[in-house]
Amino acid sequence: MEYLHGHYNYWIVILLMMVGFYTVISRGNLIKKIAGLNIFQTSVFFLYISIGNVTGGTTPIVADGFEQYSNPLPHVLILTAIVVGVATTALGLALVVRIKEAYGTIEEEEIHNQDESL
């Protein structure tokens, strides 16, 4: 039991990772794929933040009476990764807009039919 609820944040990470990854693979709608990709990336943000937690540690601000702090570095790293994620999402959605203009649809299958690929 301790193993289960003691690591509950990691279980959530794994769950989100699988949900996101499965959405990317299984959905034919280009917007839904981007949404899945977002969930997938978010799970990694959770993973990093969980790693930064120090048992009994406080917020990493220097103050009297507190000796043990959580590790702030993963938070900083993940801020960068969030920026990268936002840029990727923006670019992905911009491409979807252009695809919609060019093909008139955002369903993968219909696009393949139009191009006679696959």
Added chain:
Amino acid sequence: MIETHLSLLLVVIPLLAAPVTAILPNGRLPWLLTLLVSWLCFALAIWQFMMVMDGSVISYELGGWAPPWGIEYRIDTVNAFVALIVAGMAAITLPYAMLSVEKEIPRDKLSLFYATFLLCIDGLLGITLTGDIFNLFVFLEISSLSTYTLISMGQKRRALTAAYQYLIMGTIGATFLLIGIGLIYAETGTLNMMDLSARLPAVFGHRTVHTAFAFIVVGVGLKLAMFPLHLWLPNAYTYAPSAVTVFLAATATKVAIYVMLRLVFTVFTIEFVYVTPTDSMFMLLGVLGVIVASVYAIYQQDAKRVLAYSSVAQVGYILMGMGFASAMGLTASVIHMFNHALMKGALFMAVGAMVYRIGSSQISQLKGLGRQMPWTFAALVIAGLSLIGVPGTAGFISKWYLVLAAIEQQAWFIAIVILGGSLMAVIYIWKLVETLFFQTATEDISIKEAPLSLLVPTWILVIANIYFGINTELTVNAAEAAVNILENVRQ
């Protein structure tokens, strides 16, 4: 002054030039600025390479924070060599880009196009120079995001779907890499590559480290088009603007291969490779990649697509070299990284010159074109011979070292695959030559030879193919020095 900040300048100059390029008026000006920046970077990269050629190491501390706390740019022979390839190919692609891009990109997008191009160069150079594994991820994303944009600027609408497909697969790859980095950070508490290499052996037995390694190999494998993860590559290379294809084919996968070499052999060290089946995995995927991709290349109906599948096969050779996990094998990999950049650059340039004249790279439309564009055709033939590995060309040197590595380990089957792959290359190059030269055009229209600004860069690369096939001093010495560093990294 310049010498101390040399490595940083290589990253800072293109990064600062990119927004300037974006606000310049459309026309020749953005191109000119990009050209100057790329030549400057090439000069700096040569200078940097000279400084570390003797095996010394440049360590640059960003903001004066000493490693392992601060971000460190660490330049040794390996990454100076790869940075030289990137900067060199950028410097040679840009003169070619002027006319080719003006023909393929709408005029009102020119300055944005070149700004993105600069960001792509910047990301690739950054990946090679940094000694910090998280910094590497950030640069990887800079180069990837700009690459998606560049690909989507192709003329056909399928460029959009190709870019989208690459964006999805590339982001999954980068996120996998991010997971791997997070897990090894959790194990060791450091992000500096040298520091990681010193601390990881103590925790080699932990399952977290093995998981991290798997995530990293798959993530980087997606970026370098390692055989079943190559699906994004053929479409991306086929539908991207010609100049972009030239640059990406010559540099992007090479840089990803460098990342793989660096992370596997420097960060995780060769001992880790020996305790896991990594070497056999590289070998298996390399062999499959060479065979399957070469067969696909033979059946393609588009010249750019033939060359794209051939790129997947060439990555297979490089993976084979890594799979030997021996000094000779790694030397072959590093040499082939350089030589493949030369030959694929030249081939895509020749095909791009034909696209410039007739607006298509469909093989059925190329009939008889070789006789009307003799110089372009001759360039394609010589670069094609180099791809096959004919003695006297650069391609022969890489195949030679690869076969030597196979014989050294008495891996006869691998040696046969290498030779078989070359024979398949004969088939798909011959298919192009046959259409271009021996078939007659369906319509009798006269097509002029490609303009000089396309021909000169192509021929510089073709001559480089011959030069490095005869004088192997630079490539072999650099590769051997690089392998020494990769293998004996822990001092």
